[in-house]
Amino acid sequence: MKRYVMTIDLRRCVGCQTCTAACKGANATPPGVQWRRVLDIETGEFPDVRRTFLPVACMHCANPPCEEVCPTRATTKRADGLVAIDYDLCIGCANCVMACPYDARSIVHEAHYAYGDQPLSSEAVRFDPARIGVSMKCTFCVDRIDQAAVTGRTPGVHPEVTPACVNSCISGAMEFGDINDPESTVSRLLGETQHYRMHEELGTEPGVYYIWDQS
Amino acid sequence: MKNSAKRIADLVSPRQQRNWDWRAATNFIAGGAGGGLLLWTSIAVSEPDATRTAILLALVLIASGLTCVWFEIGRPWRALNVYRHFATSWMTREAVVALLLFAAGGLAVLTVRPLFVIPAGILGLAFLYSQARILAANKGIPAWRHPRSVALMIATGLAEGGGFLACVLAVSSAVFSNWILAGLVVLIVIRAFVWRMYLGGLVADGAPDGALRVLNGIAPRFLVFGHVLPALAIAAVLAGIPGRAGLLFAAGIMVAASGWFLKFTLVRRAAFSQGLALLRLPVRGRGAAGPAAKPGWKGMPG
Numbered sequence: 443m444k445r446y447v448m449t450i451d452l453r454r455c456v457g458c459q460t461c462t463a464a465c466k467g468a469n470a471t472p473p474g475v476q477w478r479r480v481l482d483i484e485t486g487e488f489p490d491v492r493r494t495f496l497p498v499a500c501m502h503c504a505n506p507p508c509e510e511v512c513p514t515r516a517t518t519k520r521a522d523g524l525v526a527i528d529y530d531l532c533i534g535c536a537n538c539v540m541a542c543p544y545d546a547r548s549i550v551h552e553a554h555y556a557y558g559d560q561p562l563s564s565e566a567v568r569f570d571p572a573r574i575g576v577s578m579k580c581t582f583c584v585d586r587i588d589q590a591a592v593t594g595r596t597p598g599v600h601p602e603v604t605p606a607c608v609n610s611c612i613s614g615a616m617e618f619g620d621i622n623d624p625e626s627t628v629s630r631l632l633g634e635t636q637h638y639r640m641h642e643e644l645g646t647e648p649g650v651y652y653i654w655d656q657s
Numbered sequence: 658m659k660n661s662a663k664r665i666a667d668l669v670s671p672r673q674q675r676n677w678d679w680r681a682a683t684n685f686i687a688g689g690a691g692g693g694l695l696l697w698t699s700i701a702v703s704e705p706d707a708t709r710t711a712i713l714l715a716l717v718l719i720a721s722g723l724t725c726v727w728f729e730i731g732r733p734w735r736a737l738n739v740y741r742h743f744a745t746s747w748m749t750r751e752a753v754v755a756l757l758l759f760a761a762g763g764l765a766v767l768t769v770r771p772l773f774v775i776p777a778g779i780l781g782l783a784f785l786y787s788q789a790r791i792l793a794a795n796k797g798i799p800a801w802r803h804p805r806s807v808a809l810m811i812a813t814g815l816a817e818g819g820g821f822l823a824c825v826l827a828v829s830s831a832v833f834s835n836w837i838l839a840g841l842v843v844l845i846v847i848r849a850f851v852w853r854m855y856l857g858g859l860v861a862d863g864a865p866d867g868a869l870r871v872l873n874g875i876a877p878r879f880l881v882f883g884h885v886l887p888a889l890a891i892a893a894v895l896a897g898i899p900g901r902a903g904l905l906f907a908a909g910i911m912v913a914a915s916g917w918f919l920k921f922t923l924v925r926r927a928a929f930s931q932g933l934a935l936l937r938l939p940v941r942g943r944g945a946a947g948p949a950a951k952p953g954w955k956g957m958p959g
Binding site (some may be wrong): 451452453479481483485486492494496498507509510511512513514515516531532533534535536537539540541542543544545549551574575576636638640641644646652653654655656 | 672745801
């Protein structure tokens with residue numbers, strides 16, 4: 443059985459926000475909502491100061507707390523490990539927003555546009571009223587993943603069936619693929635490096651692995 | 658640091674949740690008190706008029722809380738979808754219990770028979786428990802997911818219900834036993850104990866600095882106005898000091914209002930998110946890896 447995961451090599455990320463922009467372009471998220479973010483963390487005290495870039499989004503957990511609390515079954519975990527939202531079932535109660543320890547979800551109650559009350563022509567074309575008043579988050583570009591079954595291509599290998607953020611990464615920090623396939627790039631990377639998953643102590647079993655050093 | 662860079666940095670630390678506002682808080686505030694009032698009415702009151710008044714008040718409290726939530730959700734006309742996930746969602750279970758509760762409570766108001774009053778009381782407790790579990794299931798908010806938050810929500814709901822019952826008895830002509838007053842004192846003591854246990858557990862197990870700051874900030878007021886003063890007022894009633902009805906009403910109001918203050922604080926002001934963390938800072942160039950970073954949590958760098 444497939445289990446799609448993402449690896450993010452923190453050694454490589456340069457905080458360029460290209461993945462953030464690619465996600466915005468691919469998913470047409472409204473102003474103020476970013477499914478993919480790259481956070482800039484400064485730690486330590488002068489002169490021993492470090493700066494780390496941390497790309498975050500939905501972790502597509504194997505044990506998603508958002509799915510457990512959802513009263514409508516709008517949030518579901520798919521057989522391939524992706525956590526999906528059915529916008530037609532969601533009532534926008536925000537229980538899943540509270541349940542997510544990764545700040546990955548958001549709800550927009552009114553349509554907002556980049557400049558003023560009226561949408562730009564590009565915004566108008568891609569505006570999706572089904573997303574107003576409901577919970578939304580990173581989908582791992584699920585429409586592309588689903589195309590893999592139709593085209594016979596492999597997510598993480600062929601760009602047209604790989605999440606936009608991974609395709610856009612200029613430093614090769616992000617990889618995507620099936621962790622149950624020993625030949626996949628993510629399996630190889632995880633075998634060669636030291637890594638962790640965020641907030642694992644909460645039992646969520648996130649599907650994003652952060653690489654911090656070689657083995 | 659530029660404002661835009663500062664905003665990005667702020668996203669790392671725990672933040673006060675902004676999705677559940679006063680309308681969601683009202684559900685926990687009024688609904689919990691209503692559930693507690695239903696339970697205590699079914700146990701402690703036998704006089705028909707007082708029973709009817711107390712149950713009606715409880716139903717109004719629960720209904721007003723649910724109505725507030727209905728006004729908060731993003732798609733209110735799909736609200737019936739809330740019944741679709743009984744297997745794991747405590748919000749679904751709360752909604753199912755609410756249906757049964759209004760049926761039993763309505764019949765109890767009409768008939769004032771134990772056949773309906775007692776089930777209504779049990780369902781009041783079930784409603785209160787469901788609400789406590791809704792909060793505790795939210796792993797994204799450390800102050801809610803702490804195991805002792807369930808006991809705290811139940812203890813304060815029962816105490817608030819007892820407080821409202823004291824108010825109903827104070828304004829009605831119903832005769833009541835001193836055992837009810839003693840029971841209210843016990844509830845007050847239990848809530849104070851559970852509150853201390855909760856706060857101690859949160860400090861010991863770790864929580865965002867902001868949540869601890871808010872909760873520690875209300876502790877003295879909560880203890881004095883929610884426990885010490887009402888206990889003194891009830892002691893005065895038991896000692897036979899004149900003004901029995903006024904003292905009892907004041908004690909009930911203080912117990913209920915302090916519980917509401919606690920729940921508003923917990924749901925709105927102390928509800929800081931988990932924030933993000935790095936178990937290790939990555940190796941850069943020829944340098945070594947760095948220690949963990951968990952901004953916004955005491956004792957952790959960042």
